[in-house]
Amino acid sequence: MAKTVITYGTFDMFHIGHLKLLRRLSEMGDKVIVAVSTDEFNELKGKKTLIPYDQRAAIVEAIDCVDLVIPEESWEQKLSDVKRYQVDVFAIGEDWKGKFDFLEELCEVVYLPRTRNISTTELKRSLKRFLSISQDDLRKAFEVLELLRKDLE
Template sequence: MSKVVITYGTFDMFHVGHLKLLQRLSEMADRVIVAVSTDEFNLGKGKKTLIPYEQRAQIVESIKYVDLVIPEESWEQKLQDVKKYDVDIFAIGEDWKGKFDFLSDLCEVRYLERTKDISTTELKRSLKNFLSIPQEDLRQAFEVLELLRRDLE
């Protein structure tokens, strides 16, 4: 009998932490289902994505560890999904610890450690900081780098 694992997430700015999560899930079960949060659901949570839902879902769907991608449209759907897809394991990041224990009557609930030193939130913060640098400062920095490159040749 095959085991089914499900997880939920936005998967915006797909990074190695996402990839490691999906790989870990594939080691837990024979079938991996990923619910990718829709743009509308994210807006309701107060989150703005950089990459539209259709593209995020397509990226996740293309990962070899993933068997099925479904849209996450509400908080309530988790209970329905666990029943509908006959889920054995519900897995999500440890930052949600305790929030989904109510599912433990239907399946095993696992809170997974996040990949250290990488998160979409940090990537967005870094990008925002980078974009806040005045263009003239960036231009000067690139000129200095170009001079250094020439000196090394």
Template sequence: MVMKTVITYGTFDMFHVGHLNLLRRLSEMGDRLIVAVSTDEFNKGKGKKTLIPYDQRSQIVESIKYVDMVVPEESWEQKLTDVKKYNVDVFAIGEDWKGKFDFLEDLCEVVYLPRTKNISTTDLKKSLKRFLSIPHEDLIQAFEVLELLRRDLE
């Protein structure tokens, strides 16, 4: 029996259901799923800031039942090397990268998958930033009002 290996790449910061959906779909495309998680240094070079350090992000991804192996992503050029090194049959990534990795088609199938609607790490970070910009006094007052309402309902 020939094993089919799938590989994907990502930062996986603030792990959410969109990430989980992606990993599930990828695992259904083959027998073995390899996930390359972008290192903090690589993200910094891309101008990307993460909230969760690489070691923790890789542990989270590694603990997902759909994932067979996690490797660090340290450079753009690594994709070509990894496809050869791990005998990859399918390179899959989010559709926002459409066309960017077609050069790998000589070595493996390249698939661009749709994102989960209405969820992204970027949106989560924007929401968190808006939430954190609310004055603390307003948040405390809102929680006090909620507590009073809860007591009234009891």
């Protein structure tokens, strides 16, 4: 009997942690459904995204182990999605541990470990730090790199 797995997320700045999560989900079942948070829902959660919903959903949909992408528009929809799509496994990152145990009446709930040393939040922090480097410092760094390149020739 086919097993359906569902997960939820923003999937902003798609990275290797996202890919590993989706691959793990495909190993847990035969059909993988991914609910991608809409821009409006992220705003309600106080999250800012760099990539608009339509593009984030298209990126996730292009992953070969994903069978269906749906919009996540509210916290409450998880219960109705589990019923609507006859979900066997609800899987999400372990940082949500305990938050979705109420779904255990309908399906198995699995909290997965996150990929070490990678997160969208950390990528955004790194980008912010990078963008705060002065143009003068960047110019000096490129001059040093150019000198090193010439020395290697």
